[in-house]
Amino acid sequence: MPKKLTSGWGRQAPLEPEPQPEPDAGDWWLLTDAVVHLRQVLAQVELPLPTPQAAAARQHTAGLVAQLDDYVIPRLKALDAPLLAVIGGSTGAGKSTLVNSLVARTVTAPGVLRPTTHSPVLVFAPEDVGWFGDQRILPGLARTNAASSDPGSVQLVPERNLATGLALLDTPDVDSVVAINRELAAQLLAAADLWIFVTTAARYADAVPWQVLAQASARQASVALVLDRVAQEAAQEVSAHLSSMMTANGLEHAQLFVIPESPLEEGRLPEQAIAPLRHWLWGLAGDSTSRNAVVRHTLDGALDSLRPRVEQTATYLQEQQRSAEHLRQQCQLTYAQALQQVDASVRGGSLLRGEVLARWQELVGAPQLMHRLQDRLSWVRDRIGERFKRTPSDQHGALGTALGSGISLIITNAADQAAHEVVRLWKADPTGATLLADQHDLGRRSCEAEAATAQLVNDWQAAVLALVRREAAAKRSTARLLSYGINGAGLVVMIAVFASTAGLTGAEVAVAGGTSVVGQKLLEALLGDQAVRDLAAKARQDLHGRIEVLLAREQQRFDALLNTDSVQSSTLRDASAAVERAR
């Protein structure tokens, strides 16, 4: 059961001198350095993927960084700084009234309109101005001397009535309807040495404040509860119920102050109602030992909480990386399949149908006369060689164009299909779906794909010709091939690329040769030639490489959505472990 209206600090009785040895100065600096390092590592954490937990993950990490900046690091650097008591609570719980009553002067304006306090108000004794005038704590907030409604600033109020060594921070509502107020309240509470949580008889069972309190309990922050506006007749039942709720939520050591509902005097609570709380607070301010105990309790709690919280961030980070990896793999696999499909089309001989076949037959002709008269292969080959040489270049061109347009159609279609498939797969994943939400062009090939494919085909055909020319200079075995001329030889090599993988099968010959026996013989003769097959293998390799590059560029559009240069979770864990070691 919480102790009521008594001075005393829970189990550890912090008002008593604590038998805790003063920290060794060297160790202390080591710890501070470790925490500062952890802060730097945390700053490099990036959580850019819109996973379902992304918002929670970013908020968690931002909260962690903010607490390190606002509280842990400044407190580690100056253990003897005044005690910062943060007054937090629900809307309309009477936080501002409480602050005004404590210092017996209206320093912040309460009101019936919600939310009332916009920018936080920091009240401290004039002697402590050195501690609060600069950006030592809460470096993210600007300092002002006048009341303002800017949630990005904090109003400084030096107050003579306040005890030296104590500062009060009046915060916005933890459950405010304005989001920025909620976030600010959470940030300020995380910066407190002591939480003074204000609630009322009407709302002490609300869900939101208890979530905040559960957090405080989990971080072992020093907490005091003020139950405000309690009707006389309900005081017993409500405070008993609240006490049991506190026990159930791990706050059994927290102080509970009950303030009965009473008419305000000049907007302030009556003196006797506020006296126990003030007495307790002033006592803490005056006694450096008990004040240190409160400070150390919260600081230890905060340091204790670092490890699980950093671990949580690391888990979020890993989850992001896993999610990215999953999406990247889907993308990679799809494009790999696309490449495979193009490869299969290239090797399977399906290109040598339709128009290509017609052009080939136009080029080769099919003189059955020759078959009748002469069946000797060499003779046929020589005759065909002459034909190749003599055929006007536009027939060469027609075959080359047909081959080129065939392969570029296959590549373009594969690029289209892969993009569509990746979008389909990603849409099934919540993260992927969010990533794609405003990317309308990803479901098809990129706009430069068509031009790139045309370029690819041109480059490849030129490369094949160059290859033939180079090989011709180097080897005698290609002499016969070259009897068809460079262009003819290039075409033969290209046909060979699309004809087969490992040797020529009857079906492919039939496809390529049609019914013409001579065409068939010719192909067998041409493609059976080891020199041609070597060249074809090289040309196919070259084509494969070019297609791979093109598809990789297509895939890059998806990968770009997943790229981050975040710090690794292991680095984060190392930094957290270093803090543990330094303690």
Add this chain to the structure above:
Amino acid sequence: MSALLTPAPSQGHGSGEANAIAQDGLSHRLVVLREIAGLGQERLDEPLLDQISMVVDRAGQRMCLAAGHTVVALAGSTGSGKSSLFNALIGQPVAAVGVRRPTTATASAAVWGQLDVASPLLDWLAVPTRYQVQQGDQGGREELAGLVLLDLPDHDSQALAHRLEVDRLVGLVDLLIWVVDPQKYADNALHSTYLRPLATHDAVTVVVLNHIDTLPGDQARECLTDLSRLVHADGLPAATVLGVSARTGAGLAALRAHVHDALVRGQAMAERISADIDQVAATLADQVPPGGFAPTRVSRSQGEVLVGQLCLAAGAPALSAAVEQSYRHQARLRTGWPVLRWLRHLRPDPLRRWLTSPASQEPSPANTSEGPAPLAGSAARSRVELAVRQLVDGHTQKAPAWQRQALVRRLGLDPSAPASAGGATIPEVMVALQHAVGNTPRTLPRHPRWWTLLNAAQWLLFAVLLVGLGWLSADFVLAWFHLPALPSVKRGPVPLPTLLVVVGVLAAWLLALLGRVLTRWGARRAARRTARQLRAQVSTAAETHLLAPLRTDLQTSARLIRRIREVARG
């Protein structure tokens, strides 16, 4: 003290006729919504379709159940005084009012009128705790007959079960009264969890600021103004904001009057359902592009482009060329100079190659039903797929994403789609193209009449040549054997046999020349005719397999969009 800051919307006053019209409008919207659910299958997202079905089902159930009753719920945060207000409205301390939080665990109902009449409705609402308001009760007035008042658990309670119960009932009741108090009226839990998502329900929402007796002087008015501002900012401009005090009874009359008004108008249920429809309609409206209409027609030029690409994929230019060559081949065989004609027989007919090459073979049932799809991965198939994709893109430029997705699936571009959803379309098109190619050349008329004429003329000239040659040979032989020569016949200075030979050769050559010109012309014509016929066949295939499904799909989508706009307009 009470303040009626926002007047209740003054629509449909009282008369039964107006009610009937409103009911008709509502039924119509529900019918439209049901149609949207049907049209949206395979198009809209699954959760959205579920939401639509839920709204339609719930509305149907509610309209069947005791339409004469109006269900009013008191919802609010812990300690805002729902139960006190509940008791105050009934005039009897029915609900236990406690200082311990949270108090009300399950909802309880109070019925003005016969309990058994309302019990199917209460069963549907699954509210077990029921109380019949008697004539003798302070609040049991005749004017509130037909009212079913619910006292809900706290929406911001620490107990999750309470919150779930609130969420369930908030979805079912006709009129929602949110009870807040001066401390908690700006709580985020109320505004972000309930008021903002229910912004479409402002006609059936009342926000009541309880405990106004605790606010001194002008503060009550200020507080109410601020509450109205927040409610307005939440997007509920038509919601009624009232100040009451359950303890002193201030403002209760205004609240009772508001409820009474809702009862008399009998519109709360319809307005509630209407608001539900508005809510789902707002989500639906996001699925539809703003302004402009999605195209429902396939333009002529788009169809032409598609057919052109399909023809290319079928190999139309090569086929035309083959037909042209074949025509020339045949023409030379028929009309060439008989002396050299036999040489032509040594060459094959280029068209025969086409007709027997595997690419144009008749597809047997075996290779369509099993094994890889015809020509999978080939250049032709790639060309077809690209053309179809271009067609889809052309029609979904400004269309919502779901429409493109549906079209892609319908036209067989999604390899993961089952055959029933269009997965077999492209293979079907490929088969149809093969058919078209296989059929076309056979329909060509062969042997034009001029071939016969030319042929006869050639043979005649050949005969003339032979006669001339025979004559000369006879002369030669007779001279060799010193036999008397045949009588010399002369036409002018040239002997007749020589003339016959020269004419036989020269005329044949000229005739062959004429034949070539005619052949070229005829071949071109035949090629053009082939191209035309192939195109016609391909057009039919494109129409059957691609354009008709596309048109149907576009029309369905357009209908869906029209219906969505209709329901979104209200």
